[in-house]
Amino acid sequence: MAHPKRKISKSRRDKRRTHYKASVPSLTTCSNCGELKLSHRACPNCGYYAGRSVFVPEG
């Protein structure tokens, strides 16, 4: 089996990892209650999606 000839230096390893980033969640405001919510998902605050009540939130 093939083996690496050289140890990957810290610099090289870290340079590779510069592209590992956390992505920003795509947030929008709810058209019903105005809270911030994830896009393309029902609003966890009021339970609305696409102008229609999908579920009744607890409390």
Add this chain to the structure above:
Amino acid sequence: MRHRVKGRKLGRTASHRLATMRSLATALFLHKKIVTTLAKAKHARTFIEPMITKAKADTVHARRLVEVHIKDKEAFKELFGDIIQKVGDRPGGYTRIIKLGQRRGDAAEMAILELVDYSDIVEKEKPRKKVVKEKAETVEEANVVEETTETVEASEEVAEEAAPETEATEEPAAEETVEENAETEETPAEEAEPKAEEKKEETSDKNEDEKKDN
């Protein structure tokens, strides 16, 4: 390469997967709207939609084809009665998936799977009932407690004012402390009883949710 590989395994064996699909289909026909993980909802679509298409024919043959999967008599009746009627001649696309975000615990993406022709169903009854029940019960209990404490009520105001002082300093009078004891015994009982009932309701709700979850 996963070219032309259909479906998903859902981390289950073939028989386990089939059983899951059957129970999801049964639950959907019974309740018209179920909450599952997004993966299960998407996979269940490919199982449920062809079944409804077959059921639309409403022949003996169609009934036997569906019978293979739907063992629950209530769900079966619901499908060949109400659901078929409501679906009418909709050319496929009987179900809708609405994403709900990730659940706590394993961060699985959750979704609502519902029949398009039953979109008007919203469970608004559940929370309303809860609130009304709790209020009614607490009011009844309060009335009972009030009746018993009527005799003490006259001296209550005086005792309440004196209460913080007596905690800091030593006991000033024997009469006041007796009345305070009577109050402190009653008030915790009043608060504790409704709490216990709330917990019972919550646990029963949780059980219902778990049933829907599969």
